[in-house]
Amino acid sequence: MLRIDINLIFTIINLLLLTVALRIFLFGPVKKIIAKRQQEADEEYEKAAADKAEAAALREQYDADFKKLEEEKQETLRMARKNADAEYQRIVQNAEEKASAITSDAQVQAESIRQQVLKRAEREIADMVMEATGKMTSAAVEGKSVNLSLYEEFLSKAGENK
Amino acid sequence: MEAVAEHIQEELNVQTVFTIPIFGGINVAESVVVTWIIMAVLILISILLTRGFKVRGISKRQAAVELCVTKLTGLVEGMLGEEAACYTVYLTTVLLYIGVANIIGIFGFKSPTKDLNVTLALALMSIVLVQIAAIRAKGLKGWLRGFTQPIAVVTPFNILDLVTRPLSLCMRLFGNVLGAFVIMKLIEQVLPVVLPAVFSLYFDLFDGLLQAYVFVFLTSLYIKEAVE
Numbered sequence: 566m567l568r569i570d571i572n573l574i575f576t577i578i579n580l581l582l583l584t585v586a587l588r589i590f591l592f593g594p595v596k597k598i599i600a601k602r603q604q605e606a607d608e609e610y611e612k613a614a615a616d617k618a619e620a621a622a623l624r625e626q627y628d629a630d631f632k633k634l635e636e637e638k639q640e641t642l643r644m645a646r647k648n649a650d651a652e653y654q655r656i657v658q659n660a661e662e663k664a665s666a667i668t669s670d671a672q673v674q675a676e677s678i679r680q681q682v683l684k685r686a687e688r689e690i691a692d693m694v695m696e697a698t699g700k701m702t703s704a705a706v707e708g709k710s711v712n713l714s715l716y717e718e719f720l721s722k723a724g725e726n727k
Numbered sequence: 728m729e730a731v732a733e734h735i736q737e738e739l740n741v742q743t744v745f746t747i748p749i750f751g752g753i754n755v756a757e758s759v760v761v762t763w764i765i766m767a768v769l770i771l772i773s774i775l776l777t778r779g780f781k782v783r784g785i786s787k788r789q790a791a792v793e794l795c796v797t798k799l800t801g802l803v804e805g806m807l808g809e810e811a812a813c814y815t816v817y818l819t820t821v822l823l824y825i826g827v828a829n830i831i832g833i834f835g836f837k838s839p840t841k842d843l844n845v846t847l848a849l850a851l852m853s854i855v856l857v858q859i860a861a862i863r864a865k866g867l868k869g870w871l872r873g874f875t876q877p878i879a880v881v882t883p884f885n886i887l888d889l890v891t892r893p894l895s896l897c898m899r900l901f902g903n904v905l906g907a908f909v910i911m912k913l914i915e916q917v918l919p920v921v922l923p924a925v926f927s928l929y930f931d932l933f934d935g936l937l938q939a940y941v942f943v944f945l946t947s948l949y950i951k952e953a954v955e
Contacts, residue, residue, distance in 0.1 A: 567843050568741060568843070568844070569843060569844055569847060570754065570756075570844065571753055571754070572741075572754075572755070572756040572758065572759050572842070572844040572845075573844040573847055573848045573851075574848075575755065575756075575759045575762075575844075576758070576759060576762060576839075576844055576845045576848035576849075577848045577851070577852060579759065579762045579763065579766060580820070580821070580824065580848065580849070580852055582766065583766045583769065583770075583820055583824060584816060584817050584820040586766065586769075586770045586773075587769065587770070587773060587816070587819075587820045587823070588816050588820075590770055590773035590774050590777060591769075591773035591776075591777060591796065592796065592800065592816050592819070594777040594780055595777065595780075595792065595793055595796040595797070598780045598781075598782060598789075598793070599793065599797070601782050602782050602783075605782060605783075
């Protein structure tokens, strides 16, 4: 029943062969595929980490650009405001100058008109005086008395002309 | 009763399947032939199961194979420890082989582990592996010095360990398989229906797999102890 013989050696050889065969056909492929998957997962992870870092860098860059743009915007606005103020001042000054020019022109014109009116009035008064004088002279020549009505007439004409 | 004894005796006998006609005739035992069948089945199943493996979009078959192999190797690796993890493939193969060998009786074959040659070969392999692991981990001097540890007085016992350990591994497996077989045959004689099916679950399946686990567990324990 119990025998120990050459079959012991056969069994040892069989076991070694089975170990090698299972390593080639079972454990090897499974180990290989799991290692490959692990490698791919690691690569994906690394790529994701790199992408994240790149995104962070881009974000930083964007923030910096945005900040710079904001500063530029503020500067431009400040400049525009300054220019606008200057322009406003210039326009107001121009307007004031024009207004004062117009006012002085108008004053000059009014003065000249007044002078003209005065001259005309003076001339008319002189004419009236001449005429009255003439009338009084002729009345005196003709012996008529110079009465009061002549003065009044003269005075009322002079008042109308004024 | 005598008929039963004769039947059991006959079943326990290791038959010679054929003789290789060299060196005066080499008798090839039934256990070796059944081992070849087990090897062929295991290799064929491995080839079929691992065909067309992909990294992504894996099939259910691949997922199941990956899970089983990972669990099995993880179990053995856990017992071996990190330092001796390189022996995982051999021990997992032994686990599979003994497991299949112990339950192959269900399919009508004579279990190879009922042959002392097989269990002895397994035990010898284990103890050689343990010594190789010790030499690789500690060096030849360290390995030799290990026999005098913890004190010089125990050296003979440590040397005796070289014999007793494989003997206990061998006999435990052999005895368990033999015992389970004898009990099953007796139960079949007492009541041929229902009862054998129930007990077969324990003696053929559970005990068979348990012995495979025990064998591998003890071997890995020895290896772990040897490399520490």
